[in-house]
Amino acid sequence: MYNFFGYFMAVYFIVFGIILGWFIIQLRIESRLLIKNKNSNEGVNLDET
Amino acid sequence: MKPFFNNKTNRSGLVLIAAMMLFNVWNVIMNTPMVPEQHWAQKIFYVHVPSAWVGFLSYFVVMVAGILFFMKKDDYWDLVGLAAAEIGTVFMSLVLITGPIWAKPIWGKPWIWEPRLTTTLILFLIYIGYFMMRTFGGHIERVKRYAAAVGIIAFVDVPIIFVSVKFWTPEIQSHPQVEMAQQPADILIPFLLSLSIFTLLYVLMLKYRIHVIRINSRVRANV
Numbered sequence: 001m002y003n004f005f006g007y008f009m010a011v012y013f014i015v016f017g018i019i020l021g022w023f024i025i026q027l028r029i030e031s032r033l034l035i036k037n038k039n040s041n042e043g044v045n046l047d048e049t
Numbered sequence: 050m051k052p053f054f055n056n057k058t059n060r061s062g063l064v065l066i067a068a069m070m071l072f073n074v075w076n077v078i079m080n081t082p083m084v085p086e087q088h089w090a091q092k093i094f095y096v097h098v099p100s101a102w103v104g105f106l107s108y109f110v111v112m113v114a115g116i117l118f119f120m121k122k123d124d125y126w127d128l129v130g131l132a133a134a135e136i137g138t139v140f141m142s143l144v145l146i147t148g149p150i151w152a153k154p155i156w157g158k159p160w161i162w163e164p165r166l167t168t169t170l171i172l173f174l175i176y177i178g179y180f181m182m183r184t185f186g187g188h189i190e191r192v193k194r195y196a197a198a199v200g201i202i203a204f205v206d207v208p209i210i211f212v213s214v215k216f217w218t219p220e221i222q223s224h225p226q227v228e229m230a231q232q233p234a235d236i237l238i239p240f241l242l243s244l245s246i247f248t249l250l251y252v253l254m255l256k257y258r259i260h261v262i263r264i265n266s267r268v269r270a271n272v
Contacts (some may be wrong), residue, residue, distance in 0.1 A: 002154035008089040011147045012074065015096045022139060022254070026261055030052060033264040037050065040271040 050267065053260045062253050069246045073239075081239050086155075093151040095240055099247035100143040101169075105207050106251060107137030108172070112204035115197035127193045128266065130200050132258040134179055136251065141173045156223055163223040164213035172206045179203065 054060045077095045084091040114130035117123070148166065149159030160166065179199050186192035209216070214224050229237065 002090070004087065004089040004154060007150055007154055008092050011093045011096060011150050014146055014150075015100065015143055016070075016074075018139065018143060019250070023257075026257055030261050030264065033261065033268050034050065034052065036268045037264060037271065040268065 050264050053257050066250050066253055070250065073243050073246050076239050076242065082235050090151060090154050093147060095243045097144065097147045097151060099244045100140045100147065102244055103247050103251045104137050104140035104144055107133045107140060108204055108207055111137060111200035115200035118197040127197065128262050129259060130197060132255055132262055134176060134200065136254050136258060138176045144169065145173055161223045164217040165210060165224045168206060168210045168213050172203065172210065175203045175206065
């Protein structure tokens with residue numbers, strides 16, 4: 001006999017975990033890129049920072 | 050450029066969709082019937098099928114963006130195609146992860162080489178090739194044209210996945226040949242609600258990813 005509830009929980013954790021993870025990754029990429037963009041607009045050499 | 054969620058509309062959209070998704074999960078747990086042979090496992094249906102829908106919708110957007118890229122020669126459509134391809138592949142990955150988890154207690158094994166599973170895996174692999182081509186394809190302008198062409202051709206597999214259950218002989222099918230409209234209302238309505246909320250989530254994710262890719266392009270242009 002399978003633990004149907006366990007399979008249900010596993011799927012919901014995976015789906016919403018991956019979606020949440022996707023948003024967190026995008027937030028981190030966005031903030032890193034905005035800092036880079038700001039630095040390059042101000043003429044800061046990123047290799048030296 | 051400013052952070053995506055500095056915009057009030059985007060922030061409100063995120064809060065609203067998060068609230069709707071929480072309601073959706075509560076609704077699935079509390080208000081949908083227990084199907085006798087599957088019990089809790091049947092409730093996987095309310096996220097598995099909407100994930101597949103969002104994946105296919107996203108690949109449709111890739112195809113449209115590819116056509117518009119060829120017609121208008123505008124890099125914006127290449128960017129839309131890339132964003133949609135990425136999100137589509139995230140959701141196709143979810144389908145290919147959650148499907149076997151659902152299949153294990155119902156079919157007794159996580160994977161069967163039957164038409165719908167096989168054609169879905171083929172679509173996923175086409176997009177793995179798409180990203181490899183994007184990364185290693187050489188000159189940037191040539192890569193954009195190839196990506197648009199692959200996005201258009203890859204979509205041919207989506208209607209094949211849809212009709213696969215009826216197209217190939219029933220003896221080799223594992224997916225039930227049931228029309229969604231024949232489902233009882235207490236399954237159909239929560240399902241359609243879940244489908245709508247996943248679609249709204251997709252629209253937000255696509256807008257956000259386009260925004261991030263645009264910042265990336267700008268940074269690359271400045272460096």
